[in-house]
Amino acid sequence: RTMADALSDAGDLSGGEGSQDDVMTPAELIARLEEAWLNEKFSPELLESKSELVECVMEQLTHMEENLQRVRKGDLKASVHHMEIGRIRYVLSSYLRSRLQKIEKFFPHVLEKEKSRADGDPSFLSPEEFAFAKEYLANTEVYLKAVALRHMPPNLQSIDMLKAIPEPCLDSFVFLRVKERQEKILVEPETDEQREYVVDLEEGSQHLMRYRTIAPLVANGAVQLI
Amino acid sequence: MDTRSYMPVPPGVGTEENVFSLDDILLSQERLPCRTESVFPGLGFVDKSSDSRHIPEGTKMEIPLWLAKGLYERKRRVISVELPRVYREGWRTVFGADANVVDLHTMGPYYYGLGSQMLHFDSPENSEIAQCVLQTFIGRFRRTMDSSQNAYNEDTSVLVEKLDCLERALFRAGQSGLNAFQLWEKGLASHLTASSLVTNYRKRKLADLQA
Numbered sequence: 001r002t003m004a005d006a007l008s009d010a011g012d013l014s015g016g017e018g019s020q021d022d023v024m025t026p027a028e029l030i031a032r033l034e035e036a037w038l039n040e041k042f043s044p045e046l047l048e049s050k051s052e053l054v055e056c057v058m059e060q061l062t063h064m065e066e067n068l069q070r071v072r073k074g075d076l077k078a079s080v081h082h083m084e085i086g087r088i089r090y091v092l093s094s095y096l097r098s099r100l101q102k103i104e105k106f107f108p109h110v111l112e113k114e115k116s117r118a119d120g121d122p123s124f125l126s127p128e129e130f131a132f133a134k135e136y137l138a139n140t141e142v143y144l145k146a147v148a149l150r151h152m153p154p155n156l157q158s159i160d161m162l163k164a165i166p167e168p169c170l171d172s173f174v175f176l177r178v179k180e181r182q183e184k185i186l187v188e189p190e191t192d193e194q195r196e197y198v199v200d201l202e203e204g205s206q207h208l209m210r211y212r213t214i215a216p217l218v219a220n221g222a223v224q225l226i
Numbered sequence: 227m228d229t230r231s232y233m234p235v236p237p238g239v240g241t242e243e244n245v246f247s248l249d250d251i252l253l254s255q256e257r258l259p260c261r262t263e264s265v266f267p268g269l270g271f272v273d274k275s276s277d278s279r280h281i282p283e284g285t286k287m288e289i290p291l292w293l294a295k296g297l298y299e300r301k302r303r304v305i306s307v308e309l310p311r312v313y314r315e316g317w318r319t320v321f322g323a324d325a326n327v328v329d330l331h332t333m334g335p336y337y338y339g340l341g342s343q344m345l346h347f348d349s350p351e352n353s354e355i356a357q358c359v360l361q362t363f364i365g366r367f368r369r370t371m372d373s374s375q376n377a378y379n380e381d382t383s384v385l386v387e388k389l390d391c392l393e394r395a396l397f398r399a400g401q402s403g404l405n406a407f408q409l410w411e412k413g414l415a416s417h418l419t420a421s422s423l424v425t426n427y428r429k430r431k432l433a434d435l436q437a
Contacts, residue, residue, distance in 0.1 A: 101233065164245035166238045 108161035325365035374400025
């Protein structure tokens with residue numbers, strides 16, 4: 001990531017006011033964005049919202065654009081930096097788009113999850129995403145009622161969204177790379193037909209497993225989905 | 227990597243159905259052979275061949291999946307659902323021999339979908355049905371994937387005619403990926419085109435105006 005390193009004239013980035021993030025170089029920030037992007041793309045469920053990361057990246061992009069304004073036109077470095085800004089912007093948009101797709105697909109479950117989380121736990125939806133999800137639910141209900149439900153007999157006029165729309169399939173298989181060594185991961189529990197199947201995950205190794213087994217490891221950064 | 231701005235609601239996976247999915251709604255129209263286990267009073271008019279006022283116990287009827295799911299109860303007091311031909315022993319052996327030769331479109335266009343839904347009815351053959359549906363899919367998938375990735379700019383009707391709806395959706399996904407890649411190779415990926423939603427809407431409005 002020499003390109004982002006070269007932009008260190010932007011200085012080190014902190015995670016915004018009041019945040020507890022460590023000070024990161026631009027290279028580290030972009031690497032974290034790419035990790036979040038890949039995890040979100042390959043995970044069957046909506047992951048935690050990384051709002052500070054998104055904000056930092058937006059700040060970084062604005063800074064890079066400002067720097068570019070000051071550079072002499074036609075300089076080769078400028079067009080390369082320009083491409084870099086385009087690429088970062090694409091990754092960021094793709095990350096946000098993945099999240100929106102999942103919110104649209106699982107909207108009642110996403111809202112339910114957010115409603116029932118404890119106060120200390122990290123949020124799954126940014127404030128904007130939360131507003132979007134609520135509007136989407138309201139719009140769907142209004143539309144369904146106006147087009148179909150109001151013509152039904154009175155006792156059939158309600159629909160339970162949580163039952164109507166399937167939950168994300170946590171048993172989907174995902175490819176992953178291990179970042180931190182893990183011991184004794186339970187892959188298959190003991191049943192009448194099989195003994196329990198337990199593995200150790202070596203650092204740097206790659207696996208194909210059920211998402212459900214390693215979901216907590218994705219959340220704490222011990223594995224990376226690929 | 228879906229870049230459409232509009233995503234139709236996908237069908238449910240396995241034994242789940244998505245209420246808002248058009249594919250699942252059409253699937254639930256498929257008929258199943260059933261046998262009534264108790265009397266259905268006052269509904270005799272449904273069966274045109276008999277003149278009784280009620281449907282007696284033991285009548286054989288074909289009812290759509292949505293009604294069968296609604297009426298079925300584990301204690302089996304209301305109806306019992308029989309397996310359609312494609313999921314029975316005889317056809318299961320055929321699928322086991324060579325899944326590729328079967329025309330899944332005529333054998334009910336929703337072979338995989340209906341097969342998954344059949345598991346709701348607690349047949350003693352459930353595990354064999356599930357295994358058969360799975361193995362059939364595995365056996366046929368490679369050919370579908372291969373043909374969808376290599377048929378560029380040609381008439382695909384021969385390739386598609388024996389596929390059931392799930393396989394056709396996969397085929398379409400493969401084709402759209404292939405076409406997108408070819409566009410990118412030609413450098414036309416950044417060429418802005420009208421969204422399919424817009425062009426279809428315009429066509430529909432025109433048809434309305436002409437009517």
